[in-house]
Amino acid sequence: MPAPHYEQQYLDLMHRIWTQGDERVDRTGVGTRSVFGAQLRFDLSDGQMPLLTTKRVYWKTATREFLWFLTGDTNIRALCAQGVEIWTDWPLARYRRETGDMIDRAAFSRAIVDDAAFAARWGDLGPVYGKQWVDWPVYEPVGDGLFRQRARGVNQVADLVHALRTNPGSRRHIVEGWNVAELDTMALPPCHKTYQFHIADGRLSGLLYQRSCDVALGLPFNLWGAALFIRLLAQQCDLEPGELVWMGGDTHLYVNHGDLVEAQLARTPHGSPRLTLARRPDSIFDYAIDDFSVHDYHPQGHLAAPVAV
Known part of the structure; x- marks a missing residue:
């Protein structure tokens, strides 16, 4: 019997949360169904990546965000200039709240890109991931x-x-984002907070602990980002990619994501996309978006749901 498709464990987790999760009132007021403590494992050998096929995951957007983290930047201006709006909703909500101006997101993003002073005033997220x-x-x-x-x-x-x-x-190969002294000044405290890495037999594996996980919208990006981190580190350190181990604390689905959940669970995963790195830069901080290409990725249709801010 062939082994289950790597994506099936993600779908099984989604199904378990949706059918058995504890309904909770959350920070956003939307409400979630949640389980506590989950684990997924993905083999990264031969270029494999945990890229979901039951819906389209915009891996270039996720890659641009990861490269932005590596710059240490905390202002959304560089992201908006690339058409990446992952973080725009948080500064936009603050702008609307403090000014009373109900500007739409597209206009807000344009202002961030076009006006450096406006971006400095309204586009900063505080000391989020990359800064730490x-x-x-x-x-x-x-x-x-x-x-x-x-x-x-x-x-x-x-x-x-x-x-x-x-x-x-060493057992201290760790990158930590949870700086307790600065949490209150962050637009959003880190969800994918702790990364640990392990070398065995010339292979680099990584473990990501995520304190809070939006399984429908966030986790597909988080899995890609963590696997990408392993791939870049492995290349820079003359190692082969090993395994990604993902662990979730409060692992949840928002109750208003029902249509997405039902549609995705009705689909069957297929294929095995591969990531190719075009070059090896001198430093892990020198990669560019053109260095990455994905092959054999044929996802099923896009599934959308609202982001809870």
Whole structure:
């Protein structure tokens, strides 16, 4: 009997949440069905990626977001300029709330791109993912019980690459986004918060722990991003890709995503898309969107649902 398609575990998780999940009132007020503690595993050998086929996943958008994280930028301007609107709803909600101007998202995004001052005022998200990944703040004593922040913080990603190369057996290959001192200044505290990596037999595997997971809309992007992280690290460290292990804390579906859930569960996954890297840059921070190509990806139709902000 052939092994189940890699995507089936995702669909099984979706079905379990929808039919057995605990209905909860959540931060957004929309409401969710939720389970606590879930795990998915994906083989990344031979270019395989956990790209869903039962609906179209815009992997280029997810890749642009991941590359943006690696820059440490926290303003949506660079994303909006590329047509990536993943983060726009949070600054837009704040703008509407504080100004009373019910501008539509397209006009808001255009203003962010066209007006640097407007972007500086309204486009910043606070110290979200990328800031923590490559510039975790460090404070040093200056006397009399006072501290000052260093000009540059800890670049966890650069340190990780160095550690993978020089100390492969370490159990400290971790990138952490959950900076408790800065959570209140973030537009959204990190959901995909902790990454850990492991080398065995020349293969690099990664584990992502996600404290909160929107399975319908967020998880397809999170799986791609985590697998992409492993692929880039493996290439930079002369390793082969191993396995992605994904672990979810509060793993949920929003109650207003029913139409998407029912439609997706009625579909059968097929195919095995592969990711090819066109080159090996000098640094993990030097990849560009044109370096990535996906082959043999033939997804079924797009399925949409509202984002809960």
